[in-house]
Ligand code: C2E
């Protein structure tokens with residue numbers, strides 16, 4: 092339906108007069124001016140024509156039969172649809188009373204009779220233009236209101252002279268105020284979040300006192316749901332003289348934007364899947380926590396948690412179930428860390444601790460104010476335990492375990508990276524030990540490195556300072572109980588630490604390249620000592636010296652050994668060198684060549700710690716060795732582990748088949764000795780017979796020992 096004349100090419104004018112001639116004259120003039128004309132003879136007829144023809148303007152006589160102009164106009168205005176239809180009344184120039192009545196009835200303007208047709212046309216044109224502008228304005232106001240509504244934008248104004256306050260429905264809606272007259276600035280202010288009220292109050296005061304425009308964001312506490320965020324803006328308009336007239340502005344619901352902004356901010360520091368903090372947040376907090384701990388002489392705990400075999404869940408059930416699991420894990424972690432904090436006061440303050448997801452299946456718990464490392468251990472235990480309960484994921488019962496690594500700052504690391512690295516190392520150590528367990532980063536992991544450096548320096552000094560010595564442990568022929576040989580074992584008596592076991596310093600000496608010098612010392616001391624024993628009457632006594640891989644790698648070993656033998660006057664056939672299987676792994680060719688050279692000189696070779704390494708019995712065949720020393724672990728299992736006993740027996744018989752002699756290491760019990768004897772083992776060495784002894788004590792032993800055939 093056509094609602095207005097705008098879409099028509101020519102504006103339509105309704106001429107209402109009971110005089111046909113006047114109607115005709117008006118028609119002529121208006122049509123001449125390019126307007127379309129419709130007619131009515133009285134007020135009643137006019138109302139019908141208006142309804143049917145929808146004119147853009149009505150030109151109407153005041154005095155008419157049936158229904159006069161004023162009554163018709165009044166009736167017209169009752170219908171909101173015609174509230175703005177321009178009505179031009181024709182009155183007699185002296186009829187002031189009619190003019191007043193017509194105005195009251197809602198006439199737009201007057202023209203007096205007799206009518207000047209030229210002026211009429213101009214007047215009509217003018218009124219049509221005004222009406223169109225008004226309609227446009229109204230339409231744009233409607234559109235504005237609509238736009239404001241959809242933008243959650245409302246406007247308000249405060250008349251500064253009367254104090255009258257008016258606000259749009261949108262504003263009332265935003266502030267949950269009753270619509271219409273009841274809204275007051277005070278009521279509006281009351282709706283503002285208490286924490287933001289001062290901010291808005293100050294902005295309003297400044298606007299009123301200095302005319303400063305304002306633009307502030309504030310919250311409104313809603314009766315239900317989260318806070319609403321409103322952007323409130325206002326400015327003062329003044330009269331031409333500069334007197335303030337009105338404070339007006341807009342209020343807009345910006346909750347959506349705020350939420351989007353918050354989400355963006357949130358995601359910068361959080362993981363979108365689990366809503367936990369992300370690595371960035373964790374690092375920030377840890378950094379902060381470390382600084383604080385350092386200032387206050389406290390410690391921080393870092394617990395790294397890694398799900399065991401998470402990939403398997405993804406592969407089996409698909410990624411959506413995998414994601415679900417990660418979310419559930421996140422929930423449990425958060426609850427568990429929080430719960431613990433409230434249950435056990437000694438643990439962590441509630442919002443103190445941070446659970447973060449590091450990506451993948453790795454989670455982190457930061458404990459910024461633990462007092463003792465053990466407290467971090469409690470938390471780790473709790474999180475590992477809480478994850479061990481099955482998860483129900485969309486009907487799939489899933490059991491996962493997690494392994495945790497703990498590092499304590501600043502003990503285990505001065506900075507964030509070091510602490511994280513060490514937590515990871517500890518986590519792997521835990522996984523290796525047992526899935527579903529936790530492990531502290533042992534300071535000793537680092538300490539070993541530091542300590543080794545110290546040891547290295549001290550060991551260099553020890554070589555010159557006579558702190559090294561050699562002890563001797565006898566090897567006994569099982570069948571005769573005769574001491575056939577002794578093994579030279581290096582000893583270090585540290586001025587402060589006392590005796591340092593070779594298991595500790597030999598690897599350091601190897602790493603530092605000191606083992607060549609240490610080995611030479613042992614070799615020289617042992618050969619010289621053995622020569623003395625020979626001179627003392629123990630003529631057949633042989634000596635075994637342990638060699639390191641490095642010694643074997645130098646092509647000087649044969650030269651060095653020959654030199655020492657020459658120096659000490661010991662015959663080569665009394666010297667045996669002990670090598671281990673692991674030594675043969677690297678540079679096997681060179682090592683074997685060196686061994687052949689040594690054997691060429693007349694020295695025998697023992698393969699030490701046999702059974703712990705990588706070689707098989709068949710491998711033995713390819714090595715130039717004379718003796719096999721069965722490792723202590725096999726010997727100690729005799730009597731307790733039947734399997735190992737079987738292996739021990741097999742090694743003995745196999746070695747014999749290859750023409751090798753067998754020495755059992757670490758024999759501690761009579762039962763072991765008997766077993767070995769029954770299996771035809773050749774020799775034994777161990778505490779049962781004697782511990783390694785200093786040279787003079789061994790001399791004593793040699794003197795007092797009476798071999799007895801078993
Ligand atoms: P290894 O060559 O296998 O030496 C035997 C080790 O077993 C010695 O430990 C000895 O004290 C210990 N032992 C002997 N009988 C028993 C027993 O009945 N029960 C137990 N529980 N242990 C027994 P030690 O002296 O601590 O030496 C450890 C390792 O250090 C040696 O193992 C050897 O690999 C290395 N080592 C010692 N001296 C030297 C050396 O001069 N040069 C090199 N390269 N390595 C050496």
Ligand code: MG
Nearest residue numbers: 578637669699
């Ligand atoms: Mg040995």
Ligand code: MG
Nearest residue numbers: 699700720756
């Ligand atoms: Mg050994």
